[in-house]
Amino acid sequence: MDIILARHAETVFNAAARMQGHMAHTPLTRAGINQAEAMGAALAAAGTAAGRDLWVSPSGRTQQTAAIIGEHLQRDFFDWRPDKRLLEIDVGDWEGRYYADIVAETGPIVDAERRLFAVPPPGGEWFPAIAERLGDWLAGLDPARPVLAISHGITARVLRGLIVGGQDWHGVRVAADAPQGTVFHIRDGVESVLHTGTGVQGVRAA
Numbered sequence: 710m711d712i713i714l715a716r717h718a719e720t721v722f723n724a725a726a727r728m729q730g731h732m733a734h735t736p737l738t739r740a741g742i743n744q745a746e747a748m749g750a751a752l753a754a755a756g757t758a759a760g761r762d763l764w765v766s767p768s769g770r771t772q773q774t775a776a777i778i779g780e781h782l783q784r785d786f787f788d789w790r791p792d793k794r795l796l797e798i799d800v801g802d803w804e805g806r807y808y809a810d811i812v813a814e815t816g817p818i819v820d821a822e823r824r825l826f827a828v829p830p831p832g833g834e835w836f837p838a839i840a841e842r843l844g845d846w847l848a849g850l851d852p853a854r855p856v857l858a859i860s861h862g863i864t865a866r867v868l869r870g871l872i873v874g875g876q877d878w879h880g881v882r883v884a885a886d887a888p889q890g891t892v893f894h895i896r897d898g899v900e901s902v903l904h905t906g907t908g909v910q911g912v913r914a915a
Contacts, residue, residue, distance in 0.1 A: 710847075711855040712872070713758060715892040716865050717766075717774040718744035719908045723889070726808045730800035730833070734769030744890035744906055745774045749781025751892060751904035752857075758782050762850075764858040767791035775859045789859075794846040797861035798826070801833030824886045824911035825863070825878055836881040839867045847871060862889070862911075869893065873900045886910045 719741035722729045729735055752758045765775045776786050820827040829835040869884035872895050890906020
């Protein structure tokens with residue numbers, strides 16, 4: 710299996726430290742646009758993205774990132790296949806709220822060492838559910854067809870964990886964190902970094 714996996718660029722919610730979750734359609738900041746431009750330029754220069762099936766989370770921030778990357782690759786925006794299984798974690802009742810307000814009400818919600826949610830979002834989903842939907846997406850891919858996918862912070866960590874392994878987190882293998890705008894190349898179970906982004910890390914950037 711040959712997958713290029715990219716994490717979307719910075720959004721206005723990321724910059725403001727507000728929860729986005731799976732369905733918040735939040736636009737990229739100017740810094741985020743620059744990050745997406747750099748991702749597209751790096752992929753075009755690497756020459757490894759040609760002829761790939763294009764997949765994207767249907768959230769606005771991933772589609773905007775994909776549109777910019779696609780221009781660099783001279784691929785039509787409508788070549789991208791939106792798939793809900795690539796969406797970010799559903800943060801339920803936290804969506805749209807400031808991290809600081811949630812912490813003030815409930816106490817710490819993030820494991821600082823792993824940069825992952827330490828408690829399930831109320832009304833949202835948890836890591837086994839994310840792994841299940843991503844495993845279903847992986848199982849449906851044609852292993853003979855190389856892929857370029859644009860997804861999210863936590864989603865990408867779980868997806869990479871399913872393929873290359875990682876640290877156990879509530880029964881799910883989760884790969885190491887990486888800044889927004891980072892692009893990974895996973896081939897035959899081995900991961901390399903094609904481009905390191907300049908965005909923030911951790912769940913604040915999900």
